[in-house]
Amino acid sequence: MAKPRLDLGSVDDLNLAGAKEWWVRLYREPAPSLSLQLLKFGIAYRIQIRAAGISEPKMPRRQRDRGRGKPIPRNLAPGTRLVRDWHGVGHVVTVVDNGFEYEGRHWSSLTAIARAITGGKWSGPRFFGLPA
Template identity: 30%
Template sequence: MDTIMSTASVRSQLLSLQHLTMEELIEKWKMLFHKDPPQYGEVFMRRRLAHRIQELAYGGLSDEAVRKINSINGPVFRTHTGLRIGTVIVKTWHDTKYEVRVCKEGFEWQGQIYSSLSAVARMITGTNRNGFTFFGIKDKLND
């Protein structure tokens, strides 16, 4: 198969992802990754599947490239919440801007480490709140 045909095939597969149901996306995931998918939302699954289709068609990064990237940036670590360590979450509430950093131990705000984002939201608002909802990131993690 020549490059033009394989490029057209990849393009066709990428475009078809937009019309798949969640059940079809799960089946596509199993076919491309040979395992069940994590609990991702449709948007993230489409993005990850698109990446995988291109990776299989054109090749992924070489081991040397991966080592080089990791040596420059260090590997990307995520907390149990799915948020990347080092991410800064910003929320403006009652005309005050709050910044919380995701860290390995939990969430850092004003030099203190909190075990949950809800604990930070409680400190800011004085009431019990779901931290992901308060900071407006719950829906984004599910996409």
């Protein structure tokens, strides 16, 4: 019997358990600890990649360059979302014009957010996977 297929129009109907199941099917790894909406975004992305006939998305040049020791520019446009899983909990930070928004509060630095999440001293850019 064939596995059921998920189309783009059905992604909105998924509950958390269904989204995690489809994540495993599409990404071949356990679902990260993110909100249902972010999991749905990732599922929809993978469905579109497959529909376009792309087997593996190409790694962006900035990620390739990171491995070569080249600095990556850190110009984060407002609206950019930074996502980090910390001890099984998903954290999402949104870049705004004059800083960052996290858990409904305005923050002036990523380092302050990283310290609030971890309870320890962290470089905010490093915590969120950006160049120092």
